Amino acid sequence: xxxxxxxxxxxxxxxxxxxxxxxxxxxxxxxxxxxxxxxxxxxxxxxxxxxxxxxxxxxxxxxxxxxxxxxxxxxxxxxxxxxxxxxxxxxxxxxxxxxxxxxxxxxxxxxxxxxxxxxxxxxxxxxxxxxxxxxxxxxxxxxxxxxxxxxxxxxxxxxxxxxxxxxxxxxxxxxxxxxxxxxxxxxxxxxxxxxxxxxxxxxxxxxxxxxxxxxxxxxxxxxxxxxxxxxxxxxxxxxxxxxxxxxxxxx
Numbered sequence: 001x002x003x004x005x006x007x008x009x010x011x012x013x014x015x016x017x018x019x020x021x022x023x024x025x026x027x028x029x030x031x032x033x034x035x036x037x038x039x040x041x042x043x044x045x046x047x048x049x050x051x052x053x054x055x056x057x058x059x060x061x062x063x064x065x066x067x068x069x070x071x072x073x074x075x076x077x078x079x080x081x082x083x084x085x086x087x088x089x090x091x092x093x094x095x096x097x098x099x100x101x102x103x104x105x106x107x108x109x110x111x112x113x114x115x116x117x118x119x120x121x122x123x124x125x126x127x128x129x130x131x132x133x134x135x136x137x138x139x140x141x142x143x144x145x146x147x148x149x150x151x152x153x154x155x156x157x158x159x160x161x162x163x164x165x166x167x168x169x170x171x172x173x174x175x176x177x178x179x180x181x182x183x184x185x186x187x188x189x190x191x192x193x194x195x196x197x198x199x200x201x202x203x204x205x206x207x208x209x210x211x212x213x214x215x216x217x218x219x220x221x222x223x224x225x226x227x228x229x230x231x232x233x234x235x236x237x238x239x240x241x242x243x244x245x246x247x248x249x250x251x
Contacts, residue, residue: 012228013235015188017061018054019210021202022046024194024218026078037081042220044089048096051137053224055100057231061136061184065202069109069144083117086141090120094127103133107180108143138181145204152178179205186210189234191227193219211237 022043029039047064054062067082097104104124113121121141155178159165165174176182187203187210195216199207213230215222238245 010232010236012057012231014057014059014231015234016059017063017185017187017189018059019063019065019187019190019203019207020050021065021190021192021196021200022219022222023192023196025220027194028218028220036078037085039218039220040082040085044085046219046222047089048093049223050227051102052100053227055102055135057228059135061138061187063138063140063181063184063187063203065143065200066139067108067141067143068201069142069147070201072112072142083114086113087117087120090117090124094124097124097128097137101130101132101134102128103130103136104128105136105138105181106141107138107148108141109147110141112142136181136184138184140202144201146201148180149205151180175205188239189213189230191215191230193217193222209239211239 025039025043026036027039028042029036051062066086071082072079093104096102106121106125110118110121152175156165156170156174160167160170186206186208190199190203190207190210190212192199192212192214195214197214199212211234213233215226215230217226
């Protein structure tokens with residue numbers, strides 16, 4: 001999918017919440033004759049660079065689809081390499097996140113992560129949860145949106161069973177409040193790298209009105225220039241939320 005040249009002159013409009021499906025690590029590595037794990041390692045540097053750029057540009061929340069529930073079915077050596085890489089990232093990024101006042105969070109079936117990953121992960125979340133934090137960075141780990149919605153429905157059903165919630169009071173707000181990170185605003189922009197045209201069971205509820213930007217650039221090659229291109233494309237869109245252009249013009 002070629003980048004739209006018409007957005008080059010568009011203003012750099014910074015979304016409040018950016019969600020990214022980081023796709024193409026393995027294919028990027030294979031295309032260069034490298035092991036798939038090498039693509040994930042280079043992709044980790046893209047995470048670092050994009051997080052820095054989002055923080056500098058004023059993004060309030062960045063959510064990265066890092067490891068899905070379906071990814072557990074990948075070859076054991078690749079899963080092991082990903083867990084080792086995640087462990088290394090959690091240990092190495094503490095100073096970077098604290099210095100840049102980034103609150104680190106994770107959502108998903110975190111209990112499925114191996115202890116050598118899970119323990120420093122929770123420690124890093126606690127260390128960066130400070131009043132001085134200026135941006136939330138969320139890793140979706142062992143995550144699937146259908147699972148998230150199932151967990152939310154189960155939580156609401158438990159509240160009803162305990163007499164704490166009337167079924168007639170279950171509305172969109174109640175469902176949103178039962179999701180994994182209910183305090184975050186819904187994403188304004190979803191970016192998917194490597195050209196795939198699907199959302200892959202990612203934040204199905206929260207992405208209801210997000211603008212979608214797809215680029216052929218694989219995640220290991222996605223850095224600040226590509227992020228700014230996505231923001232310019234976002235700025236060229238008209239977000240109507242079900243209204244007509246004429247209604248928006250009148251407002």
